[in-house]
Amino acid sequence: MEKFYLGVACFLLATMIVGLVRVFVGPDQEDRLVAVQLFGTTGVAILLLLAEAFDASSVRNAALLFTLLAVLAVVAFVRSPGSLGEREE
Amino acid sequence: MNQMIWVVLLPFLGSVVCLLVHRKLVFALAMAASLGTLAVAAGLVAHVWEHAGARVELGGWAAPLGIALQLDGLAALFLLLTAVVGVLVGIYAGSFFAQTSELRPMGIHFWPLWLLLWGGLNGVYLCSDAFNAYVLLEISTLAAVGLTVLSGSTASLVAGLRYLLAAMFGSLMYLLGVALLYAGTGQLDFVLLSRSLTPQVHVVTAFGLMVFGLLLKSALLPFHFWLPPAHASAPAPVSAILSALVVKASFFLLLKIWFVVFDSLSGEGPGKMPGQLLGFLGSLAVVWGSFQAVRQWRLKSLIAYSTVGQLGYLFFIFPVLSFSHSPPHEALAWGGTVFHLFSHGLAKASLFLAAGCLLRAMGTDDLHAMRDIAGRMPVITFSLGVAGVSLMGLPPSAGFVAKWMLLRAVLASGQWWWAPVIVLGGLLTAAYVFKILAYTFVPSQGDAVRLQPVSLAMTFVPLALAMLCVLIGFRADEVILLLPAVPGCEMSAGGGGGP
């Protein structure tokens, strides 16, 4: 079963690498952020699988931190003083 | 010898207290912490004088696991220099930051940062652990950068950021070296490291990285680019601290790394070639830094470039000691270097503080504007003159003793080629000191600007520093006796061992 989880983790890592293309090409800032958001969720899934595969519970805590703090960057992006969206609202 | 740690604790305590108390009490409490530190430092010098060095294992954990503090003659002298300059600069700063309403808010941040920096510097002098040294360098660097940007002006921000990046890069290079050493030997303590090193590729690489990092932080010539803007754009007391003390802390660490940690690599220190290279860079620094100083028209820039030049003299110790370990010229080289550190520290602090007075009085530090200053601000001009004489190396100042000893050490070790540089550096120094003094004596042609009043403390502190600089010239024997002939030998006496 460990091998299987590891295999799925490898597959997910591969989809992340493919998804990098969206960060490279954009074109909008939002597109790039959305891609990073997908990475975050995929990364969490990988961490959970690794935690199961290597039987390391601290890895699960790292996954917890990633999900907990995921909103921070985007909130900073849309709410920073001087941000464009803000002025138009 | 447990009171050793108080030279770190007292400034830190002062720093915390200064942050929290009402602003009217800050100066008094900061001075109390400063004077306390001076007293402890003097006690430590007396201890070294009577019983030689000492070692304290922090937390009761013996060396490979825990961190130790190591006191020796060199460390005691550095502690004393820092405390003397610290107390005097403190007195000056108390008056400096009370002058105008723009300066007062800066004073609120000055004291906590400066005391934090002081604790960090004292920690560096007592440090005996390669990683601990990195942390101490970081705290000193961050506090020093904070002091540089105290005014918040654009010039100081640009200079401070450049200083921060250069210093951080230096620290990281040093840390990389430490990591290699730890991976190779599993040790971090200086003494234990020195015993377990053998000339292998990773050890030599670590040596190169650590020395490179520390050279960057002590602003030896090709790495000096960050120093003049940072030292010239900071407020006067900060410039004095940065020039007199902060760059020397990384030089102190360089001495320890070179002569303690890596001394056992070969029979003659870390080899002849690196020593010659540092001597060569030092000579370039002496000539180029002094030459640039002569070309400056702003007093503070001139003094900052003079620091680049004067720091060059410190690096002659490496070639001199890398040729042979024979006692007579060794003592001369150590004595000359330490005397130079002292005389430069005191003289440079005096010059920057005097420049701060002139800047306050005239509103500018342009040399052209200094007409008839000698007549109108005699004490300040006199301080500039005395400190300048010591920088030039004229008798009877400490600067003369330093350069004379360095010259004899260089000749005694058979490396005559450094001697012309020492002489040429003295001549160039004379040129820029006379340049300053010449302008102060130009008579005013009736169009003299009205001078702002300068407080008594601000007038006399530079004078006190300059006079001290002359006075320690008479105490050469004691300083040499305090210094160990080979610091590494003394270190190993207390090193290692169980709890």
Add this chain to the structure above:
Amino acid sequence: MNLTLLFDVFLIAALLLVSWRLLGASDLFQATVLFISFGLFLSLAWIRLQAPDIALAEAAVGAGLAGVLLLGTFKGLEPEEDREGENLSSEACRLDPISPCPGRAHLLLAFTFVGSMTALLLLAVLDLPAEGDGLTLLVFQSLDRSGVEHPVTAVLLNFRFYDTWLELGVLVAAALSILCVRNRLDLRELRPSKVPDVMLRRLVMGLTPIMILVVVYLLWLGDHAPGGAFQAGVVLAAMLILLWFSGHASITSLSRILWLFSLIAGFAMMLLAAVITASWPEMRPLEFAEEWSGAIILAIEVAATLSIGVVLSSLAILSLGAVED
């Protein structure tokens, strides 16, 4: 087919690809976003290197704080009109108007330096003895006298207490320096925006209790497992920043003295421990009696968490709030 190896190869490929694009990106925003994803891959790499403490810290810093600081800085650099990324980068990297932006010579110099450094380090690392594992054995032997069960915590807060204490001093110095740069005495009046955002307020109201729980959980973990003051402090910082963004009461509504107290709590607590042990006649400086060390370490960790959280969030808020000044 070794799956672990395959995973590692993918991970290395991803790290190299991201860092290469990161350096080559002409668009600052793209570089910022790539840096955030770099943190994610790095965290995975730390787990593969079996350093769960660092992975946790990287997760907290990389996912949370780094993103906030970089995106906030980007907003600060962004010109009034929404220009295309390409013209922006060359303008934005100029802090010092005198020195030119990196030209061909600079790049060549940098590449030569990095290339030779890499070669040198490679040689040095290959030269390292294979069997050395540092002081690990000694740490485990002394663990029962340290007052905690997790070796990393024992090293940080007992064996090398002095280093950790000084690191907290570095944080204090950093916070004070930023304050100098901003010409401020405290954080009051630093408001993110006047526009209310109901959705954000609700979200933050929901997340805050969970974040507090996680802070306590991480702090408690530090005693026996990867976790501890730094990771907990970073989550606390993230929480404070979110509160600030949503317009709730955060550290920006603290009075100067309260803010300073929480800023230096960790450093001052460790200083207090140092002063007491240094003036105690029978003890060495920084030595804790064995039966007390667990409690002392816990108290220090709580104070340190508070300080780290307040310092890091202050750094972020001070640099973000600057735009309005």
Add this chain to the structure above:
Amino acid sequence: MEILSGTLCLLGAFFFMAGTVGLIRFPDSLSRIHALTKADNLGLGFIVLALVVTSQSLTVAFKLILIWLLALVASSSICFFLARKLIHRG
């Protein structure tokens, strides 16, 4: 149990793949956001479910579900913020 877990895992992986394909292939930003939320919530959901059915202890299962719930909240609010910003900009 293991077969169930394996199937769920593969389902999760499929949704992640679908999300990535959507991210790359969809023509405009708003539809990319849409594809993404649906895909990654379901993907992570199935993977969490797969791990929950095989998990030994209740605490682990609880933590896994908490992570999934947090991820749901995070990604839906993130997409809300980004979409709102896109629409405001026009």
